Amino acid sequence: MSSPIFALSGVGVRYGKNTALAGVDLTVEPGERVAIIGPSGAGKSTLIGVLNGTIAATSGEVTALGCDYRRASAREIRKSQRRVGTIHQRFDLVEQLRTVHNVNAGRLGSWPFWKAALSLLLPRDVQRVQAALDRVGIGDKLHHRTGDLSGGEQQRVAIARVLVQDPVMILADEPVASIDPARGREIMSLLLELSAEVGVTLLACLHDVEMALGSFERVVGLRAGQIAFDKKRADLTDDEVDALYAFERATEPR
């Protein structure tokens, strides 16, 4: 429990003239379960991208698992990316591939290239994939084309992909926003269960405030690219949460 998993200080991200994030300071310790809430456009997805190393910060310092993203070599970054699993809102699976390959894509960071290429013809480590699919409850879908699965099933495939990746940290970007509410609650509790089981750190962006307040110990409020609050669930008041969204309502009609 010595060094933090993530340490951001003064992180900003700009796309041309648009500022997506500005002056974000955030530290995540091992074993924590953090929910990020905030109105749409607040910069939640950008924050996830910065954390898993697919979006470069335009200013500030990003350290993930002891690796300084701004100074490390591509190889070192990939090494730390390998230990961070991400689940995306739109699942972000390759629909044309069979489920087994999409799950195995979680191993790409640790496989040599020849093994990755060979696996597309003769799937490798099928048992491990099968175990992961069993764990997320779709063990019978191993050889289905991913695009043929329903939304909830696809998100389970994405979770299985993270499971075989064997990460120390799971990032979830609106994991349930594209699924119907009942399935969404199932997926969410599955995620929480898994993180407790293996003891991985979990950081999730959620649009659903109820869900965030109900299941996470630490809640971070993001608004217009800046952190509005960062508190223990117990210390958070309803007024603070309302203010996060009230601000949006006041400025929205432009």
Next chain:
Amino acid sequence: MTTTCRREAAESPSESSGTSTPPPAPERGTGAAERSRKRRGWALLIVAAIVISAVAAGIGRGQVIKSEGAGSLFDFFAAAASPRLDAEFLALTGTAMLTTLAYAVLGTALSLVIGLIGGVLSSQAWWASGVRSRRGRRLAGWGLARAVLVVPRGIHEVVWGLFFLVVFGIDPIVAVLAIGIPFGAVTAKVFSELLDETGRKPYTALLAAGSSKWSAMLYGLLPPALPDLISYGFYRFECAIRSAAILGLVGAGGLGFQLALSFQTLRYPEIWTLLFALILLSVAADYWSSLVRSARARGRRRSRDGGGVRRDPLLTASLVFGAVLIALSAWWVGLDIAVLWSGKAWEFGIQLLSEAWPPSVGGTGVSGLLMLAGVTLAMSIVAITIAFGLGALFAVPASTPAQGRDHVERGAVARIARTAAMLASRFVLVVLRAIPPPVWALLLLFVMYPGILPGAIALAVYTTGVLGRLMAESVDNLDARPLRAIRATGASASKVFCYGVIPAAAPRFVAYGLYRWEVTIRETVVVGVVGAGGLGLLLDHQIGSFNYAGALTTLATLILLTLVVDVTSAAIRRSVR
């Protein structure tokens, strides 16, 4: 995802009939097994077809390479460094260039007019509206409009050109009609699909409010579909430049005509000057068209994201410029549409048709005709197989390296190397497709004996240029999110490519390959004309010897063959999707 695919299919030169039908509901279990079984069947059939075609084309048999021609081919390429650049020849080239450009502009304009009217008349929206009771009549009308468009689409520009040359003699109207009619029929089909994809609610609302069909169309359906039609028109313009050059080869004037003259006298430096001019024209048209089309794609993304519909200044400016160009072109070539209703042309036309009717099999006999049809088919299959492989090879380096844009890794050196590779492969592709297949065929005949193999290779070289670009565009248009997700697991670029790019792009590559196969079977005529064999060569001989009855039979065989290819290709595409 599905919507994007279909949108892109409409934007791309796809003439597939599938774009307007909704995707089938996701099948599970037995459905998926059935589909993969079907796919395996097709794969087997394709491999068999390729092997048979390769054998038929004479691959592996001797007497293909003419070694003594290598010297002239070397001389030819050596001449590239010293094209003829004196003032007299440059003036001639410039004039020819303007003529080719003018033909392309006027042909495209005509095709847009035909496409607009034909598209409306063959759209389901047009025939679906109205009173319920006359359903049968409406279906018949729609079917008739579609059927009328099939024949002009099945006949290649060059064949139209040869026909109109007989009717009008050497006149600018020949090239304009020869480009405008087949292109118009294709545009009509694409436009009708665009119209049927556009939301129909505003249109039916207007009809319900009692407006007439044409005005409801004008207010409710055309405005949202028009920008897509225009951007498609620009793509057609690009193709029209190449067609105008080919038409020149058969005698319609312009760059192609000059090329043919210089080829006959083997003046290599002149050929190179003309080729450079053609490449220049092609590249300029390509660039303009891709500017307009990417602006259109941006606009569509914006409106999809809820940003509202905005007028694109580039599109408007291009439209105004296009209108000016049409007027200038008509003046430059001295277009006189009065010849259309001159008595003499009608007389010639009617005489030609009466000589052609009834069609006769002529000297070759039915078995000979079938044989030639088989040879033509083999030529197209060999051509598309080579082009598919080479195109896919070029497509990946030619795609925009945007996938690394928002990414942490990649050093400056790697980025520069990647950009250089992109520019180089794009340049190769543009040159390959700027030079029309008959010119490639003429070049190949230096080193190969006449036959279907040089024809197939000529078609393959040209098609590689087209296919490589279409494939590169489809790699550009891949959904970036799954790729990012795979990269987020720490996978290297080559692994992202294996797991993300190939599986997602492969079905589109196959679809494009099949679409180009449909085009290639039509283009076998073009290389046939320069002696590469097949039905095209026969047709050329028959027209040359005024055997119109025989030519009509050959033409009918050719149309039938293209129909068979179209149906097969559509069936394979359905199983791939």
